[in-house]
Amino acid sequence: MERRDKLLSWLHEAQERSGRNYLDPKDLAAAGKRFGLTGAELRGVASYYSMYSLKPRGRHLIRVCDSPVCRMLGSAGVLEALGGALGIDGEGTDAEGRFTLETCQCLGHCASAPVVAVDGTVHADSGPDGIRSVLASLREADESSSTLGGGGRGD
Amino acid sequence: MAYRQYMLVCGGTGCESGKSDEIYKRLIAEADAQGVKDAVQIVKTGCFGFCEKGPIVKVLPEESFYVEVKPDDAKEIIAEQAVKGREVKRLLYDKSTRKSNNKIDDIEFYQKQFRIVLRNCGVINPENIEEYIARDGYAALEKALFQMKGEDVIAELKTAGLRGRGGAGFPTWLKWDLTRKAPGDVKYIICNADEGDPGAYMDRSTIEGDPHSVLEAMALAGYAIGSNKGYVYIRAEYPLAIDRLKIAIAQAKEYGLLGDDILGSGFSFDVEIRLGAGAFVCGEETALMRSLEGNRGMPVPKPPFPAISGLWKKPTVINNVETLANIPVIITKGGAWFAKIGTEKSTGTKVFALTGKVNNSGLVEVPMGTTLREIIFDIGGGIRGGKKFKGVQTGGPSGGIIVEKDLDAPISYESLAALGSMMGSGGMIVMDEDDCVVDVSKFYMEFCVDESCGKCAPCRIGTNQMHDILDRITKGKGEEADLARLERIGKAMTKASLCMLGGSAANPTLSTIRHFREEYLAHIRDKKCLTGKCKDLVTYSIDPSKCIGCTLCAKKCPVPCIAGERKQAHVIDASRCVKCGECYAVCKFGAVVKN
Numbered sequence: 001m002e003r004r005d006k007l008l009s010w011l012h013e014a015q016e017r018s019g020r021n022y023l024d025p026k027d028l029a030a031a032g033k034r035f036g037l038t039g040a041e042l043r044g045v046a047s048y049y050s051m052y053s054l055k056p057r058g059r060h061l062i063r064v065c066d067s068p069v070c071r072m073l074g075s076a077g078v079l080e081a082l083g084g085a086l087g088i089d090g091e092g093t094d095a096e097g098r099f100t101l102e103t104c105q106c107l108g109h110c111a112s113a114p115v116v117a118v119d120g121t122v123h124a125d126s127g128p129d130g131i132r133s134v135l136a137s138l139r140e141a142d143e144s145s146s147t148l149g150g151g152g153r154g155d
Numbered sequence: 156m157a158y159r160q161y162m163l164v165c166g167g168t169g170c171e172s173g174k175s176d177e178i179y180k181r182l183i184a185e186a187d188a189q190g191v192k193d194a195v196q197i198v199k200t201g202c203f204g205f206c207e208k209g210p211i212v213k214v215l216p217e218e219s220f221y222v223e224v225k226p227d228d229a230k231e232i233i234a235e236q237a238v239k240g241r242e243v244k245r246l247l248y249d250k251s252t253r254k255s256n257n258k259i260d261d262i263e264f265y266q267k268q269f270r271i272v273l274r275n276c277g278v279i280n281p282e283n284i285e286e287y288i289a290r291d292g293y294a295a296l297e298k299a300l301f302q303m304k305g306e307d308v309i310a311e312l313k314t315a316g317l318r319g320r321g322g323a324g325f326p327t328w329l330k331w332d333l334t335r336k337a338p339g340d341v342k343y344i345i346c347n348a349d350e351g352d353p354g355a356y357m358d359r360s361t362i363e364g365d366p367h368s369v370l371e372a373m374a375l376a377g378y379a380i381g382s383n384k385g386y387v388y389i390r391a392e393y394p395l396a397i398d399r400l401k402i403a404i405a406q407a408k409e410y411g412l413l414g415d416d417i418l419g420s421g422f423s424f425d426v427e428i429r430l431g432a433g434a435f436v437c438g439e440e441t442a443l444m445r446s447l448e449g450n451r452g453m454p455v456p457k458p459p460f461p462a463i464s465g466l467w468k469k470p471t472v473i474n475n476v477e478t479l480a481n482i483p484v485i486i487t488k489g490g491a492w493f494a495k496i497g498t499e500k501s502t503g504t505k506v507f508a509l510t511g512k513v514n515n516s517g518l519v520e521v522p523m524g525t526t527l528r529e530i531i532f533d534i535g536g537g538i539r540g541g542k543k544f545k546g547v548q549t550g551g552p553s554g555g556i557i558v559e560k561d562l563d564a565p566i567s568y569e570s571l572a573a574l575g576s577m578m579g580s581g582g583m584i585v586m587d588e589d590d591c592v593v594d595v596s597k598f599y600m601e602f603c604v605d606e607s608c609g610k611c612a613p614c615r616i617g618t619n620q621m622h623d624i625l626d627r628i629t630k631g632k633g634e635e636a637d638l639a640r641l642e643r644i645g646k647a648m649t650k651a652s653l654c655m656l657g658g659s660a661a662n663p664t665l666s667t668i669r670h671f672r673e674e675y676l677a678h679i680r681d682k683k684c685l686t687g688k689c690k691d692l693v694t695y696s697i698d699p700s701k702c703i704g705c706t707l708c709a710k711k712c713p714v715p716c717i718a719g720e721r722k723q724a725h726v727i728d729a730s731r732c733v734k735c736g737e738c739y740a741v742c743k744f745g746a747v748v749k750n
């Protein structure tokens with residue numbers, strides 16, 4: 001049995017493998033065996049941390065920083081613009097399961113606020129102009145990855 | 156092989172998202188194509204700190220400092236500078252003042268800075284251990300292992316007067332000494348790289364730009380206290396930093412600088428990485444250790460302190476990234492050298508992440524004792540767009556706002572606390588006259604509501620209550636008694652919370668009430684937000700005597716709810732207006748009125 005200090009990293013990997021950015025019940029069961037934990041214990045851990053999801057999300061995960069610096073420099077407009085372009089009202093997943101839009105806390109790139117991360121890749125200065133390049137890279141990422149949420153770089 | 160020239164391309168995440176990787180590749184391709192690849196070495200380095208103007212390329216020995224470089228500029232940089240030896244003037248940071256040179260030292264952003272922690276950031280390739288070694292890297296470890304005893308290392312830190320940079324300012328030597336003396340054979344070293352404080356990214360840049368400085372310090376800590384195992388707990392939001400750490404650990408092992416029997420000294424030390432998963436409270440040391448063990452990361456009451464009972468209940472030293480990055484320099488140059496920098500009780504330097512409404516946002520490392528005014532106005536170049544300074548938030552969601560009259564205070568742990576804020580981890584968020592303090596206090600409280608782990612009632616309930624009150628004030632539904640309520644709840648949380656998340660969550664609100672009571676009262680009594688940020692309290696209208704009918708506002712309006720013929724005064728339909736303020740911002744004639 002593996003020591004549970006590796007659990008968080010393992011869950012990150014499982015979530016990435018899932019293709020839908022979530023913790024599949026099968027993966028949780030596997031984690032249970034591997035680390036000797038009950039389902040309740042695992043869900044307890046997984047639900048505590050904001051980066052894990054127990055429900056399927058889109059193949060691509062868009063996180064809009066909503067912490068104070070980004071907020072001061074216009075993150076609300078970014079969320080609205082992205083939602084409008086992707087057909088998502090507020091936070092959530094589009095009907096085809098391609099994109100999930102969610103807010104998150106500081107991504108640590110505050111000098112380039114407002115900031116958006118697409119599949120973990122940070123896009124700085126995502127104001128009205130920057131947002132166009134984010135959207136372009138999203139479409140590109142979606143086309144180039146019909147199977148897994150690999151995601152393209154921001155260029 | 157000796158190169159004639161070196162081109163350093165910033166490889167920090169900020170610049171990478173500005174395509175610095177492509178710039179790097181294009182420079183290499185161009186050097187090859189233009190036949191100078193043996194004359195110029197192109198290197199990717201860590202963050203230069205001047206993120207506002209990134210991507211940045213620096214050329215040595217000329218010290219040309221190019222800003223806002225684009226991949227398409229690569230050809231010209233190689234053709235001009237590498238082939239013909241001429242600078243590309245249009246890319247230089249300051250085109251006007253340059254005579255012969257544009258050295259880093261000539262740029263005001265760097266003039267008042269003093270780099271210990273960031274000594275290698277932007278100078279070396281963080282993915283190559285030899286470059287770290289070439290700049291005295293691992294010399295401190297070697298010195299300690301062969302010329303010093305564990306106690307000597309601790310004594311040097313005591314002389315240096317180094318205090319924790321993670322927020323609390325606890326003397327580092329004391330923490331190490333307690334852990335060293337704690338009974339037990341198995342002890343641990345933890346590097347706290349959780350950095351969840353919104354507005355702070357010093358630790359990310361340090362690890363991205365100079366990962367070995369942190370690893371070397373962890374090994375020194377291990378040697379000093381008698382531990383063979385260290386963990387870096389780093390937030391999963393920092394993929395580049397995680398990659399660089401992994402590379403650095405592998406290279407250090409390969410060079411015998413980590414692992415078994417380091418440099419044949421008989422001392423062994425190993426470092427592993429553990430990831431967070433998006434919980435701010437996991438930066439708090441007791442919560443971090445629970446999280447590292449694979450649990451829900453909730454804080455536990457202290458004592459016992461980690462020095463006695465920490466990770467897996469073993470004596471543990473936990474230090475912040477920046478604290479650690481100072482330590483190799485202290486050991487090589489001596490504690491006395493370090494103690495001369497800064498103020499008497501706050502020695503050394505502090506790295507700040509300067510952000511918000513300031514011209515040059517970026518990473519700034521200054522000696523303690525530098526004033527806030529120097530940081531914001533000299534280094535930061537003042538307020539964007541010539542607006543008026545309103546306040547600067549230090550200490551993030553745990554700190555407070557510092558106003559104009561206090562800007563000349565020299566920065567130290569004590570002075571910032573005396574001003575009702577705190578040093579915190581180093582976020583410095585500048586606000587201008589357009590920012591509403593009630594609104595900003597509400598954001599911070601929202602952050603605390605979101606991040607409260609819910610274990611203790613004062614924090615769980617108090618943050619929600621304060622948030623609800625702030626929310627209604629921003630909506631024009633507050634009453635005067637609310638200010639006293641906020642203060643009362645805030646005091647209770649400060650006294651009774653289990654950890655400092657709740658213990659300091661009220662600070663931003665309480666400090667803004669202290670400095671800007673009138674602004675709160677305007678929201679409450681007059682139902683007015685003078686900055687226009689609280690949308691429920693503003694209305695926009697058009698002054699027909701000033702409007703010339705240029706139609707710009709109507710074109711910009713996203714609803715659209717502005718009507719009017721060309722060359723005729725326009726009208727806003729207030730019932731449909733979403734109060735985005737676009738019309739106000741675009742009108743060149745001051746015809747749009749906000750009140």
Ligand SMILES: Cc1cc2nc3c(=O)[nH]c(=O)nc-3n(C[C@H](O)[C@H](O)[C@H](O)COP(=O)(O)O)c2cc1C
Pocket residue numbers: 318319320321322323324325327347348349350351352435436437438439440441473474475476478479580654655656
């Ligand atoms: C809510 C909360 C969040 C914290 N977050 C961090 C953090 O992200 N990084 C950090 O180094 N210290 C953080 N701290 C401080 C740590 O508890 C601890 O004091 C620090 O890691 C000690 O290292 P130092 O002595 O080198 O500063 C936090 C404290 C609290 C109460």
Ligand code: FES
Pocket residue numbers: 065066067068069070071105106107108109110113114115353354355
């Ligand atoms: S506040 Fe958005 S990245 Fe820091």
